[in-house]
Amino acid sequence: AQSVTQLDSQVPVFEEAPVELRCNYSSSVSVYLFWYVQYPNQGLQLLLKYLSGSTLVKGINGFEAEFNKSQTSFHLRKPSVHISDTAEYFCAVNTGGFKTIFGAGTRLFVKA
Amino acid sequence: EPEVTQTPSHQVTQMGQEVILRCVPISNHLYFYWYRQILGQKVEFLVSFYNNEISEKSEIFDDQFSVERPDGSNFTLKIRSTKLEDSAMYFCASSEAGVSYNEQFFGPGTRLTVL
Numbered sequence: 001a002q003s004v005t006q007l008d009s010q011v012p013v014f015e016e017a018p019v020e021l022r023c024n025y026s027s028s029v030s031v032y033l034f035w036y037v038q039y040p041n042q043g044l045q046l047l048l049k050y051l052s053g054s055t056l057v058k059g060i061n062g063f064e065a066e067f068n069k070s071q072t073s074f075h076l077r078k079p080s081v082h083i084s085d086t087a088e089y090f091c092a093v094n095t096g097g098f099k100t101i102f103g104a105g106t107r108l109f110v111k112a
Numbered sequence: 113e114p115e116v117t118q119t120p121s122h123q124v125t126q127m128g129q130e131v132i133l134r135c136v137p138i139s140n141h142l143y144f145y146w147y148r149q150i151l152g153q154k155v156e157f158l159v160s161f162y163n164n165e166i167s168e169k170s171e172i173f174d175d176q177f178s179v180e181r182p183d184g185s186n187f188t189l190k191i192r193s194t195k196l197e198d199s200a201m202y203f204c205a206s207s208e209a210g211v212s213y214n215e216q217f218f219g220p221g222t223r224l225t226v227l
Binding site: 032034036042043044045046049051090092094097098099100101102103104105 | 143145147153154155156157160162167168170203205215216217218219220221
């Protein structure tokens with residue numbers, strides 16, 4: 001069975017600092033990986049996805065993530081965060097089946 | 113850009129009442145899903161639906177839940193007799209057929225409050 005672990009429940013960071021949100025997954029088969037963002041009282045918005053090919057994927061709002069198969073990781077990074085990036089970030093995995101498995105989420109809190 | 117829509121955005125109901133949450137998936141998508149997120153917790157898969165039948169469901173999706181595609185555009189989730197613990201955000205999602213990676217597009221959610 002697949003699982004997703006987001007290692008940090010909360011990440012406080014100052015504005016304009018870099019940030020990395022960590023995600024590890026467990027699966028015995030090939031995976032497709034996603035990062036979603038949820039702003040307060042809103043739905044899920046896709047930030048980026050890894051389907052195949054280049055292991056470095058770029059998404060919206062300046063975010064990028066790197067797929068590392070040997071470490072079963074898909075960490076999300078941004079070189080310089082803004083106050084508006086304050087939100088909950090969910091890592092998710094799908095193996096081509098019907099179900100997408102979500103991590104518990106990381107709350108990114110950007111301070112001025 | 114096409115998107116998944118959900119109505120209502122917020123539903124308040126009394127315990128024991130039936131509720132129907134509605135979703136309009138992206139028009140050329142053939143797979144449909146419901147997920148829920150209890151406040152402060154992770155997003156959990158409930159059910160997937162394809163070709164007018166359930167293709168997969170989780171242990172959460174018990175006999176009090178049902179799904180239906182009543183016409184060519186809507187996809188509904190019915191909770192027959194709501195419990196306090198059904199209070200959550202419910203997300204509808206849809207995906208294309210014929211692709212292996214199954215990227216699911218999510219709606220904005222319906223917040224269900226059971227009193």
